[in-house]
Amino acid sequence: xxxxxxxxxxxxxxxxxxxxxxxxxxxxxxxxxxxxxxxxxxxxxxxxxxxxxxxxxxxxxxxxxxxxxxxxxxxxxxxxxxxxxxxxxxxxxxxxxxxxxxxxxxxxxxxxxxxxxxxxxxxxxxxxxxxxxxxxxxxxxxxxxxxxxxxxxxx
Numbered sequence: 001x002x003x004x005x006x007x008x009x010x011x012x013x014x015x016x017x018x019x020x021x022x023x024x025x026x027x028x029x030x031x032x033x034x035x036x037x038x039x040x041x042x043x044x045x046x047x048x049x050x051x052x053x054x055x056x057x058x059x060x061x062x063x064x065x066x067x068x069x070x071x072x073x074x075x076x077x078x079x080x081x082x083x084x085x086x087x088x089x090x091x092x093x094x095x096x097x098x099x100x101x102x103x104x105x106x107x108x109x110x111x112x113x114x115x116x117x118x119x120x121x122x123x124x125x126x127x128x129x130x131x132x133x134x135x136x137x138x139x140x141x142x143x144x145x146x147x148x149x150x151x152x153x154x155x
Contacts, residue, residue, distance in 0.1 A: 027102040028153075029134065032077040033126045036150035040066050041084055041094065043144045058142030063092065066149070075154065076128065082146070094146055098129040101153045126151035 044060040063086040064070050070085050082094045104125045128146040129135055135143055 027100055030099050030101045030126075030153040032075060032154040033099055033101065033148070034075055034152040034154060035072040035126075035148050037071065038066050038150055039070075039072055039146060039148040040064055041086070041092070041146050043092075044142050046142075060142065060144075063087065072146075072148070082128075084146070094128065094144070095130050096128045096146075097132060098134050100127045100129070100135075101125075101151070102127075123149055124151050125149055126153075 041063040042060050043063055044058045046058050064084060065087070068087045072082060072084065073080070076082055076096055076099070078096055078099060080096045082096060083091055084094060085091055102125050103122055126148045128148070130144050
């Protein structure tokens, strides 16, 4: 019994250390990336409605979509204040506080799920956040972000 449990534990540990074919790498936080020409800027605003009931919610829009022209610096690090142009030509700045690197097969997030852009199989995705606190795995949807597909983490 003990030997079988030890074999299962060893196999599980090996599967965590060696990437399995066809599986995406887990998300990880990085301090710097190489960018690509394919990116989107998604600002979000927190709205508070006070009336009979107070409601707090976020609404997000897309300032620059993946297909819109525009460029980012070739490398971006945590702490950079990145300038970008919206589709209307307005210049905005984005203070990078966190960078999440992942490999996504489901599609790239837009402001709403209906705006998801298909990702190539095993394509690298970098999400830059302005928030002071590092977002959890599932709570980045209402946060301002820049999403870059085809990025590379730097060492």
